[in-house]
Amino acid sequence: MEFVFFLAAAVKAGTCLLYATLGEIISEKVGHLNLGVEGMMQMGAVIGFIAGFTFGNPYTAVVCAALAGAAGALIYGFLTISLKANQVVTGLTLSIFGVGFAAFFGKNFVGKKVPDAITTFFAPVKLPILGDIPYLGQIFFNQSGYVYFSYFLVIAIYIYLYKTKWGLNTRMVGENPVAADASGIPVDKYKYFNIALCGALCGLGGAFLSLVYISIYPVNVVSGRGWIAVALVIFAMWNPGKAMLGAYFFGALDIASFWLQQYNLPVSIYLFTALPYLATVFVLIFTSMRKSSNKKEPAWLGKNYFKEDR
Amino acid sequence: MLHIVKKEVPKTREKIIVRLSAVLAALAVASIIVLVAGANPLELYIGIVQGCFGSLYRFAATVEKMVPLLVLSLGVLVAFKMRFWNIGAEGQFLMGAVGTTLVVRLLPDLPLPVMLVLMIIVSFLFGAVWLMIPAFFKARFGTNETLFTLMLNYIALTLVTALQYDFWKDPAANGMPKIANLPENALLPSAGGFNLSILMAVIIVLAMYYFMNRSKIGFEIAVLGESENTARYIGINVTKTIIIAALVSGGLCGMVGMMQTTGVSGALSTEITGGLGFTAIIVAWLSGLKVPFVVVNSFAFAVLLQGASYIQTAFQIPGSVAEMIQAIILFFILGSEFVLQYRLVSDKTKSEVA
Numbered sequence: 001m002e003f004v005f006f007l008a009a010a011v012k013a014g015t016c017l018l019y020a021t022l023g024e025i026i027s028e029k030v031g032h033l034n035l036g037v038e039g040m041m042q043m044g045a046v047i048g049f050i051a052g053f054t055f056g057n058p059y060t061a062v063v064c065a066a067l068a069g070a071a072g073a074l075i076y077g078f079l080t081i082s083l084k085a086n087q088v089v090t091g092l093t094l095s096i097f098g099v100g101f102a103a104f105f106g107k108n109f110v111g112k113k114v115p116d117a118i119t120t121f122f123a124p125v126k127l128p129i130l131g132d133i134p135y136l137g138q139i140f141f142n143q144s145g146y147v148y149f150s151y152f153l154v155i156a157i158y159i160y161l162y163k164t165k166w167g168l169n170t171r172m173v174g175e176n177p178v179a180a181d182a183s184g185i186p187v188d189k190y191k192y193f194n195i196a197l198c199g200a201l202c203g204l205g206g207a208f209l210s211l212v213y214i215s216i217y218p219v220n221v222v223s224g225r226g227w228i229a230v231a232l233v234i235f236a237m238w239n240p241g242k243a244m245l246g247a248y249f250f251g252a253l254d255i256a257s258f259w260l261q262q263y264n265l266p267v268s269i270y271l272f273t274a275l276p277y278l279a280t281v282f283v284l285i286f287t288s289m290r291k292s293s294n295k296k297e298p299a300w301l302g303k304n305y306f307k308e309d310r
Numbered sequence: 311m312l313h314i315v316k317k318e319v320p321k322t323r324e325k326i327i328v329r330l331s332a333v334l335a336a337l338a339v340a341s342i343i344v345l346v347a348g349a350n351p352l353e354l355y356i357g358i359v360q361g362c363f364g365s366l367y368r369f370a371a372t373v374e375k376m377v378p379l380l381v382l383s384l385g386v387l388v389a390f391k392m393r394f395w396n397i398g399a400e401g402q403f404l405m406g407a408v409g410t411t412l413v414v415r416l417l418p419d420l421p422l423p424v425m426l427v428l429m430i431i432v433s434f435l436f437g438a439v440w441l442m443i444p445a446f447f448k449a450r451f452g453t454n455e456t457l458f459t460l461m462l463n464y465i466a467l468t469l470v471t472a473l474q475y476d477f478w479k480d481p482a483a484n485g486m487p488k489i490a491n492l493p494e495n496a497l498l499p500s501a502g503g504f505n506l507s508i509l510m511a512v513i514i515v516l517a518m519y520y521f522m523n524r525s526k527i528g529f530e531i532a533v534l535g536e537s538e539n540t541a542r543y544i545g546i547n548v549t550k551t552i553i554i555a556a557l558v559s560g561g562l563c564g565m566v567g568m569m570q571t572t573g574v575s576g577a578l579s580t581e582i583t584g585g586l587g588f589t590a591i592i593v594a595w596l597s598g599l600k601v602p603f604v605v606v607n608s609f610a611f612a613v614l615l616q617g618a619s620y621i622q623t624a625f626q627i628p629g630s631v632a633e634m635i636q637a638i639i640l641f642f643i644l645g646s647e648f649v650l651q652y653r654l655v656s657d658k659t660k661s662e663v664a
Contacts, residue, residue: 035397035460079641079644079645082648083644083648084648084651085645085648088395088397089591089595089640090644093640093641095588096585096640097633097634099633100632100633103629104343104628107628107630231457231460268472268475268477270468270471271468271469274464274465277464277468278461278465280457281461281462281465284454284458285458288452288453288454289451297454306314
């Protein structure tokens, strides 16, 4: 039974990663490697908390967090789409900006408690029927509404990317913007939309941490989880379904070191925190070794599209 | 309708004017944040300058911040020149510091000169190996090095955390998780706040200028960066070139680990990099991957860093403000590149030309 609790905790720990990973998948599908995930999560976390603390309304808090993340993403978007700036450098800068932004605006809120109205709103709810399934019910269906919404998003984003015309166009822009442009797809509009969506999801992931995962606002609530999300995108091979599994796996690793303390293992528990990154490295190596035609990485990932006059 | 057209290579004067205006525009925007923080922006900016040049001691602190950034940026530059996106400078820096500490732990009684030379070599090798791993997989299988090197940063950080909290924890530190300070015979000699790493940095700058602009391998790296096909066509051994560039790039970043441990922090810790490995990527990129501009830009960033730590104490402004100002300046400079490389043409003028 204890292990079931551990898995339920892993799902909770993985949820912030799941939001951010889904966002980064969308951004990378449209061809933009945004290394600003950490920054956008930080912006979402701090604005979400401030809005929640000030207004006490969970909806306002969550919407503000999503908008903050999207605003960060739009800075990145404007620089990389319209001004053709290097994606890696711009993304890193966005991360520096977001970390500074959260530290600055959050400093007066450190040590403050999440309002009760919000804590109650996001308290775990056991779903009827599903919640009674042995083991699985306890792990997946006795969670916060914030977690349930991420289940919905996984399905919604899968449908968006693979079953709708917009998703098809989005993927085409990421694979070959020249061809997409030639076939009349407004490349820049698709890029802006999807990058903003990525930011909103990263903002939601950050706010999950500051509104649901913790009860007292700490100095640095995201503390590097954004980089794990970047890793997860590769681990999940740009697939929303696999992102879900990967997020819970990485969530489990995230809490494993804490959980393993009680067993007096002969290895340093600090080494366990390296596992998500090691796992990602192995995925990177194996996917590149396979050299198969169904490489999942979007072909134009990281390259900007410049429409030359012809 | 407006169209974007690629421009001919801009003149140096134009570059300087555009970048300076970008910095000024950024400072104007940053002023809003400073006002929110409850300070007078103009006073604050003057404070930054005073914090860097106000006294010999402060100037020494500025140079101390410039040295690691400069060497890291040069390291990153070598890889970038080849279009090999080494964003793992943080990790190579940490591994170099681990190597340095390892030397002292294994051979604690060496005389200072021998100790320093050995630490330089070992830290170089540790950093180099940390980048050779992704370089090998890149050369052999085309593995994405951007994400690989990014992951290695965190693996190195975890390793240092484990060393600090478990394996190398100082038993004399009353339970504090820290690694013991280096002994006297392992510290870089210094005089008046300036330590020997400045001399090392000068030598590295000259060597790198020669390496990138005059040597055969530097030329091969540049060709490979332009086009792998061209490189193969003119008979460059691609795998060998990638490996050598990775060796130099990772090695330089690793050496910074030695310079910081022995010259500034006195001990290995998880905080030792201070994010400089990421800042170095930005410096190298903004410098157009040219050695002389790297020197200028790392000085400019050192001024920001030192100014930031000064205004924290002098104005009680949180350090996060400086972080944001730095990021805003970067956003503006990144955006200003557009003005240098492209121009907008309206349909009307285009048809006139045609």
